[in-house]
Amino acid sequence: MKAFEYTEPRTESDAVALLSAQPGQTEILAGGTDLVGLMKKMIIKPERVVNIMEIQSLQNIEQLEDGSVVIGAAVTLDEILAFPYMENYPAVTDAILGINSMQLQSQGTIGGEICQRPRCWFFRNGTGLLDDKQVVEGDNRYHAILGNTGAAKYVSGSRIGPALIALGAQVRLVGPNDQEQIIPVAEFFRTPRSEHHRETVLDSNQLLTHLILPAKQSATNATYEVRHGAGPEYPLAAAAAELEMDANGIVRKASVVMGQVAPTPWVSAEAVQVLVGKPVTPEVAEAAGRAAVAPATPLSQNEYKVQMSMVAVKRAILRAAGLETGGF
Numbered sequence: 001m002k003a004f005e006y007t008e009p010r011t012e013s014d015a016v017a018l019l020s021a022q023p024g025q026t027e028i029l030a031g032g033t034d035l036v037g038l039m040k041k042m043i044i045k046p047e048r049v050v051n052i053m054e055i056q057s058l059q060n061i062e063q064l065e066d067g068s069v070v071i072g073a074a075v076t077l078d079e080i081l082a083f084p085y086m087e088n089y090p091a092v093t094d095a096i097l098g099i100n101s102m103q104l105q106s107q108g109t110i111g112g113e114i115c116q117r118p119r120c121w122f123f124r125n126g127t128g129l130l131d132d133k134q135v136v137e138g139d140n141r142y143h144a145i146l147g148n149t150g151a152a153k154y155v156s157g158s159r160i161g162p163a164l165i166a167l168g169a170q171v172r173l174v175g176p177n178d179q180e181q182i183i184p185v186a187e188f189f190r191t192p193r194s195e196h197h198r199e200t201v202l203d204s205n206q207l208l209t210h211l212i213l214p215a216k217q218s219a220t221n222a223t224y225e226v227r228h229g230a231g232p233e234y235p236l237a238a239a240a241a242e243l244e245m246d247a248n249g250i251v252r253k254a255s256v257v258m259g260q261v262a263p264t265p266w267v268s269a270e271a272v273q274v275l276v277g278k279p280v281t282p283e284v285a286e287a288a289g290r291a292a293v294a295p296a297t298p299l300s301q302n303e304y305k306v307q308m309s310m311v312a313v314k315r316a317i318l319r320a321a322g323l324e325t326g327g328f
């Protein structure tokens, strides 16, 4: 690991003041479960590390009077699971439980989960995120099947991101000169155009401080993941769904977001189009799944993810509707 300056600010503004506008110079440290590994492998070599775990304002999780839930970026994943109002957001808790690791859940924070770097093995072996030739010609079995026609062919690392987008969650960001913005999570993730860009809109001198889950309405939600097995591994395919139905069980409004398929969580307008105006049945859910993967452009070794993603969408919709997920 390269030597670095270690800092431990106590306020959001002190943390921002320690961050550099020049990408790569400084890094934010939360639970460290992702960052430390990357630093040990010298994939990331900051001059200064800014530990945000001593900032009190980032430690709280609370439900506001309007019913929304505000989660500080330094709240750990198991603290989120333990918060009583989270029972309204099974799409989020399903995704956290999917991590299936006591260590990662008690050490990893929600801010770090959303901002974690992609698991792409070319990136993690030091050859960057945007060298698409090596992905096209190499082992691309875990790479993207959607949004992969440009140089970025990795899949977004965040497991919780699709659920947050399906729920209409927002993030609060702060930056220099008391800059503060609250944006939808859907606008937070982006596909970088150069190796200097990150996979989110955060500048290198900005800090994600809070996540805001909207007040629970009548809509229901769920996440479904297709996994290798029960270990702490990323899913092969995943989807989150939120459904709002009328008294007759007809879908009035829906949101379907896929994970592990593209460089960002992937919002499927095609699946929503199939769902709206219909009751949720296994046939309708399957048709929505097929529509979601219709635009897929798999690489040489990941055609299998198309079927898995179809199944993930189908089962996320069935689960959100409170129906059995079994059977294809």
Ligand SMILES: Cc1cc2nc3c(=O)[nH]c(=O)nc-3n(C[C@H](O)[C@H](O)[C@H](O)COP(=O)(O)OP(=O)(O)OC[C@H]3O[C@@H](n4cnc5c(N)ncnc54)[C@H](O)[C@@H]3O)c2cc1C
Pocket: 027, 028, 029, 030, 031, 032, 033, 034, 035, 036, 037, 052, 073, 074, 077, 098, 099, 104, 107, 108, 109, 110, 111, 112, 113, 114, 115, 116, 117, 157, 158, 159, 160, 202, 206, 207, 208, 209, 232, 233, 234, 235
């Ligand atoms: C063996 C292993 C298995 C894993 N499996 C999973 C998995 O199944 N699913 C999953 O989702 N994750 C997994 N992870 C990844 C990761 O550890 C967790 O997602 C964890 O929640 C990250 O949180 P952290 O607080 O440890 O982040 P850190 O490692 O501290 O930070 C991660 C990144 O986010 C940035 N960051 C952190 N907080 C902020 C903030 N508030 N504002 C701006 N930037 C910030 C850091 O600079 C860094 O780039 C795994 C990691 C390991 C080592």
